Amino acid sequence: MTNTGNKCKYGLCDGSGWVWVTPVGGREHLRYCKCHYEAEKQKRFETLLKESQINDMRHMTFESYKPQHQTQWRAYEQIHAAHKGYYLFGPYGVGKTHLMAATVIRAIGKEIVSVIITVPKLLDSLRRFGDKDTLAIETLAYEADYLALDDMGKHKVTDWTEERLFMLIDERYKRFVSRKIHTSVSSNLPPEQLSNTIDPAIADRIRGMCAEVFVDGKSYRIRQ
Template sequence: MGTKASGEVCGECGGRTYLIERRGDRAHARVCTCSARCGLCEGRGYAYETREETFSAKVGPKRYEVLVPCVCQHRARRIDHFNTVGLPSVAAHASFENYRAFNEAQDRARNGAMHFAHHYAKGGVNKGFILSGPVGTGKTHLLAATLKHLVLEVGLEARYVEISLLYATIRRGFQEGKSGGEIIGPLSDVEVLAIDEMGKGRGSQFEMETLDELIARRYNAGRTTLFATNYSLEPERKSVRTAAPSGYRTTEDAKTAARDVELLRERVGERIYSRLCEMCSFVELPKETPDQRRMRQELDVRPGPPPGGMRGPGR
């Protein structure tokens, strides 16, 4: 499967047998046209598998055939699972291969996420990871690439949530007569959960209680959880930059200094932070890491050569 009739690898899916597309605000997977009709079972969904067992020492090993679900059925289930993950549409094409690393820390982050995905032990104990860094540095990209591999290649069930949208979903649920537990329950039980924008929000009692309940349930059940945050993972607040020699500091200077020292520990509280230390490996990208979205925008607006091959002034 994933090949054309000529035996060549499909140029559309690259041999994966599935495609991932942007559909609304979510990433969506579907079977590639090259594999729409399975060549193994001819669309029946089942195939014969030869097995060998010894039922009698006198007779010896005996080979027999059993009817089992075809591999195309396993693929279909994985695609169905992927379409419930909730990955944002903007990350539909995110992969480890197309992640751009601009410094050693980003390279380590990609390698760490890729090692986690490719060495995940099904049924075993798997320590998650938390990525910290400035906006636009590819944290969501790596979460998406990790979940895509785990769901489509390994066969796990996983979910992705952006924390502020989760809070909004629960609030809407209250208006519909649902409890927060009804919404948190599936997120507590899924094998791998990725929580993006950790620490974001107003820090209200409702938000803190929701986050604490979700983390506590997954921690107590030994579930694997991945995180991304814009807040520093440093255990202690570093010294704030000194003021200008005159002692004068503008309002913007004060805001910038405050952002530079904001810690995840302070945003989520000691109880949750302590559990994160046990649940995850910490990976922090330096604040100097460039914003890839901003870089692309600046390249788009950079003036190009004069149209029509015209020479500049004075030539």
């Protein structure tokens, strides 16, 4: 029992995160205060933010995006126009990640809790979280008001990956329907081919909540 010096947000404990309770007919005992769970949730979210890749992408704004190709102009205009969920697809190296990062930076600027992560990295993080993985998924699904998933379909598909992704995408989809939280996804797979690679139930929900945007052009990585 440690007093952190913080005041209890709910005015229930002395800041230690513990409260004494006496049930009817029972003995007085200590129990976690409501503020303890709140702090735990915050800690998990911060861990997850560290896993998120936005810190390496701070330069990838709408302002620094330089469309070279007609589809890149169109994609830029469409995505710049509104904060919502997008499915960005096209070949590698044409700036999909830049546009995704720009949507996240814009959302953060509007104080929308936002996370960007590649799907292979997300799955790797979930694996490392071990038996806490459901907490990580829950945190992503519930706490991020905007989630950008880069490189969908690039992961090695197994029953485990598809189960994990389904749980997440299904939750995001339900919340999109009920309270308009947004999820964007990028992939080199055209939307109609997505269900050939990943679980069709995941692909369906992605298509249900994301506006489809095609990006083409020469690879920025190859250009000198």
